[in-house]
Amino acid sequence: xxxxxxxxxxxVKSIVQKSGKTNITITRxxxxxxxxxxxxxxCNGICLTVxxxxxxxxxxxxxxxxxxxxxxxxxxxxxxxxxERALAIGSRLDGHxxxxxxxTTATLLETKTVNSTLYLAFALSxxxxxxxxxxxxxxxxxxxxxxxxxxxxxxxxxxxxxxxANTNLSKLNxxxxxxxxxxxxxxxxxxxxxxxxxNLENLYEQGF
Numbered sequence: 001x002x003x004x005x006x007x008x009x010x011x012v013k014s015i016v017q018k019s020g021k022t023n024i025t026i027t028r029x030x031x032x033x034x035x036x037x038x039x040x041x042x043c044n045g046i047c048l049t050v051x052x053x054x055x056x057x058x059x060x061x062x063x064x065x066x067x068x069x070x071x072x073x074x075x076x077x078x079x080x081x082x083x084e085r086a087l088a089i090g091s092r093l094d095g096h097x098x099x100x101x102x103x104t105t106a107t108l109l110e111t112k113t114v115n116s117t118l119y120l121a122f123a124l125s126x127x128x129x130x131x132x133x134x135x136x137x138x139x140x141x142x143x144x145x146x147x148x149x150x151x152x153x154x155x156x157x158x159x160x161x162x163x164x165a166n167t168n169l170s171k172l173n174x175x176x177x178x179x180x181x182x183x184x185x186x187x188x189x190x191x192x193x194x195x196x197x198x199n200l201e202n203l204y205e206q207g208f
Contacts, residue, residue, distance in 0.1 A: 002042045002098040003091075004137075004144020006082045006167045007031060012075055013057055022062040024072070026081055028053060035085070040100070042084040044168075045142030045179040046070050047100025070102045070179050071141075080168045082142040096137040096144050097184055104128065105177045106140075109154055118159040118170060119148065122178065126153070131182040139181040143167050 008029035016023045026043065028035075035041070039050040041060060048060035067073040075081070087093070110121040122140070124132065132138060134150050143163060149156040164170040172178065 001087045002047070002084050002100055002142070003087055003093055004084070004096060004098045004139050004142060005094045006084055006143055008083045009080045009166065009168050010083060012077050012079050012081060014077060015075065020064060022067060022072070023051065023059050024048075024062055024075065025057050025059045026083070028056055028058045029083060032058070032083075032085060040086045042086075042098070042100045042142045043081050044071060044075075045082070045098070045100065045139055045181055046072060046102055066102075069104075071105055071177050074177070080171065082167050084142055094144075096139075098139050098142070098144060098181060099184060100142075101181060102179045103131075103182050103187075104180050106180050108172050108174055108176050108178065110174070111172075116161070118164055119156050120159065120169065120172070121149075121154050121156040122180075124151075124153055124155050128182065131187060137183045139179075141167070141169060141178045143169060 008031065010027040010029055013025045013027055035050055035053055035058060037050060037052065040047050041050060041058065043060060046066060048062060050058050051061045052059045062072050104125065106122040108120060109123055112119050129152065132147055132150060132155055134147060136147050138145055138147055138157070140157065145157040147155050148158045159169060
């Protein structure tokens with residue numbers, strides 16, 4: 001479990017194909033003093049497992065399914081990756097509940113700056129339109145963000161200065177793809193609706 005608050009952005013050092021899997025080595029942030037083999041790290045929003053590390057780098061394993069469903073297959077040496085360690089018990093939840101399970105990828109359609117605020121517009125698939133709401137939470141490349149504008153075929157988010165400086169989102173170009181994770185609450189509610197079990201009694205039973 002993660003929060004969508006990025007702790008560091010570090011470059012990919014190497015990518016190695018091995019026995020049908022992809023091992024990606026990333027520069028280790030100095031603050032990541034507590035990682036161990038088996039630690040979960042959100043890399044551009046993807047929950048990946050550390051398989052080895054040293055003082056300078058950490059290596060995560062990416063399986064074939066993840067390559068197919070995320071942007072990990074297009075990462076290149078030198079590319080900056082958003083990194084976040086798993087949420088520790090007792091820590092403040094400054095973003096929102098993020099699982100690190102990518103739902104889909106989306107293409108950056110447009111960027112604009114208004115009064116020093118950077119707005120990014122991404123394509124929205126028609127099949128996913130019920131998973132987003134105005135002012136709702138969404139995770140883009142692991143970053144917890146709020147939807148500022150929603151249309152039938154796109155949505156926009158706005159970035160404050162801290163997000164611009166401390167994530168890789170401001171480095172995106174038109175046409176680049178990003179990893180999306182929709183709010184888990186919205187996914188559960190949509191599932192209930194599809195099964196015709198969306199009512200107050202069932203919501204109470206599940207803790208809502």
